[in-house]
Amino acid sequence: SRLPADAVVVGIGARPATAWLAGSGIELGTHGEIVADEHLRSTVPDVYAVGDCASFPSGRYGERLLVHHWDNALQGPRTVAVNIVGGAAGEPPAVYDPVPYFWSEQFGRFVQYAGHHAAADTTLWRGDPSGPAWTVCWLRGERLVALLAVGRPRDLAQGRRLIESGVPMNPVLLTDPARPLKAATA
Ligand SMILES: Cc1cc2nc3c(=O)[nH]c(=O)nc-3n(C[C@H](O)[C@H](O)[C@H](O)COP(=O)(O)OP(=O)(O)OC[C@H]3O[C@@H](n4cnc5c(N)ncnc54)[C@H](O)[C@@H]3O)c2cc1C
Structure with a gap:
């Protein structure tokens, strides 16, 4: 069929390529994403996940968010770096709860x-x-x-x-x- 239109928006979407993690102990969510906690830790110790491939619980919005935007991929690693360095120094882990x-x-x-x-x-x-x-x-x-x-x-x-x-x-x-x-x- 033909539909007349002035502009067409094509929403292609993206899917994390995480199949290779099957059986690793890293929990994957319903979208194939890595299920991270509020500190961006995966379900395997010392393995963190950030960016398009990971969802995290948002205290601010009261639900788990899977954000596919550049700013999220920029900010998440800051929290991970703080937690790796701070964890080694015995500091409490930082929480990732951005305004996307x-x-x-x-x-x-x-x-x-x-x-x-x-x-x-x-x-x-x-x-x-x-x-x-x-x-x-x-x-x-x-x-x-x-x-x-x-x-x-x-x-x-x-x-x-x-x-x-x-x-x-x-x-x-x-x-x-x-x-x-x-x-x-x-
Ligand atoms: C067409 C398009 C337009 C977009 N426009 C915008 C926009 O206007 N504004 C905005 O904020 N965001 C936009 N985005 C989203 C933004 O680009 C992403 O959110 C951001 O790039 C995510 O960064 P990332 O590092 O998490 O993942 P990616 O940038 O996808 O990087 C993941 C990297 O991991 C590599 N990789 C995957 N599997 C493996 C493996 N097994 N081993 C080794 N390496 C692997 C991949 O090749 C890739 O280089 C757009 C995305 C697309 C596709």
Whole structure:
């Protein structure tokens, strides 16, 4: 069949190539990923897992996350390095609990997303999505849990910090695109 379309987005996806770990004692998840704990340790002592191939429990979002973004592959190894070096020095292990982040460029527009949201979260728009610059925010209760910013990097930078701090937001103030996001707290 033929479907007319102005633009086609092909979501190919990615799958960890972890079949060779079968029988090693390293637990694999439902997506074939390595199941890491909050310290990014696998189920075999002294074996860590980071990046696209590993999921981890997010205390912030209350669920296990499998993040396929560059920033996650950059930040995870920091926690692993701290835990390898700190473990040898007898320090308590560091916890990996990031606000996930990615950016991309689509049709000449700078697209950034921070956080993690579910279908049940409240969606709020800042600006007109038919225009060149707008942001969409997701609230869980009063808390900002995620935002997608198109051509509004300041929203992203402020929103990321607001997600991290968990400060309650005012949903009415938040929908005013002229108001800085950091000035839309409850
Ligand atoms: C088309 C595309 C577009 C993307 N665009 C974006 C974007 O706009 N923004 C963003 O944030 N992220 C984007 N990503 C995702 C980002 O590239 C990944 O999240 C990131 O590269 C993951 O890094 P990694 O080190 O975990 O894994 P990888 O970069 O996949 O590195 C894993 C490496 O391990 C090697 N390897 C695999 N098995 C073995 C083995 N058995 N022995 C030895 N080596 C092995 C592989 O060859 C590979 O070099 C994109 C990905 C794709 C595919």
